[in-house]
Amino acid sequence: MNHGCPEDVTDAMLREKVRPILNRVDNLPTLPPVVTRILTLVEDPKATGQQVAEAVSMDQAMVASILKIVNSPFDGLNRRISSISHAILLLGFRTIRNMALSATLLNTFGGPGQTKRFDRGLFWRHSIGCATTARLLAKRLRLVDPEEAFLAGLIHDMGRIVFDHYFSVEFAKLLDRGEGAEGELLLAERETFGIDHGEVGRLMAQRWNFPTGVTEAIGCHHDPVRAKQSPQLCALIHVADELSHQLQMKEGPDPLPRGPFDSTIGERIGLTDELVGSLQTELEAEMEKAEVFLNLLH
Numbered sequence: 001m002n003h004g005c006p007e008d009v010t011d012a013m014l015r016e017k018v019r020p021i022l023n024r025v026d027n028l029p030t031l032p033p034v035v036t037r038i039l040t041l042v043e044d045p046k047a048t049g050q051q052v053a054e055a056v057s058m059d060q061a062m063v064a065s066i067l068k069i070v071n072s073p074f075d076g077l078n079r080r081i082s083s084i085s086h087a088i089l090l091l092g093f094r095t096i097r098n099m100a101l102s103a104t105l106l107n108t109f110g111g112p113g114q115t116k117r118f119d120r121g122l123f124w125r126h127s128i129g130c131a132t133t134a135r136l137l138a139k140r141l142r143l144v145d146p147e148e149a150f151l152a153g154l155i156h157d158m159g160r161i162v163f164d165h166y167f168s169v170e171f172a173k174l175l176d177r178g179e180g181a182e183g184e185l186l187l188a189e190r191e192t193f194g195i196d197h198g199e200v201g202r203l204m205a206q207r208w209n210f211p212t213g214v215t216e217a218i219g220c221h222h223d224p225v226r227a228k229q230s231p232q233l234c235a236l237i238h239v240a241d242e243l244s245h246q247l248q249m250k251e252g253p254d255p256l257p258r259g260p261f262d263s264t265i266g267e268r269i270g271l272t273d274e275l276v277g278s279l280q281t282e283l284e285a286e287m288e289k290a291e292v293f294l295n296l297l298h
């Protein structure tokens, strides 16, 4: 089966079809220097808290966004934090990286979308929901780093932003046509663009130098059995994706396009229905706290 992965693209016609997307991804805005610097420092075992604090402090808007999140109930610190170095000390590098990235992505891609049927507000609610769910599941299952899970969850569907932003006519047609059977939309994406949104997200994550495990989890989130480097993270995102759609449906209709869901994946990482059931209340509470990210949109 062809997954539309650029690595698999040997067919000349397919390569031709994918080229406009690849060009677009190549020309995506680069992340602000402050975020790039934080991403590098987080992966450097010799980096110090002071270096991270100095990097963040180069951008005062970023400092303000991070302090806003830190002082919300999201991390439950229950005390007022007024400096970035204090926040780093209490929360760690990875949490600060995720806050910086969330603020940047919401800022850059949070505006109204191009495609009427693709609601950006709902898109971000779903992305934050998936990130929060993935973080909670990671904490419970202790299989993967909760902050890597948050990051992968946040970005997992970003490929659709590229479709919406730069190929809105084709994307609108695809959404009209694809409603119905699960997985149909993913196939329609491959047919239209030669590549699906997971793989586009993988390319974006590569371009932005995200950790390799996170990058793979984004690429394979609808087909986690393909994952080689981070199968557990990928399985976790697969499940968190579905759970956040279910959570959304409790609040009202969920018009966002969904991908195929394999109900056997949860078992592979030790996720039972009982555990999911027992996490419901906590999940809803976490989601409410995560509203602070959505407030960054305004």
Ligand SMILES: [Fe+2]
Pocket (backbone or CB within 6 Å): 156, 157, 197, 198, 221, 222, 259
């Ligand atoms: Fe997806």
Ligand SMILES: [Fe+2]
Pocket (backbone or CB within 6 Å): 126, 130, 156, 157, 241
């Ligand atoms: Fe999703």
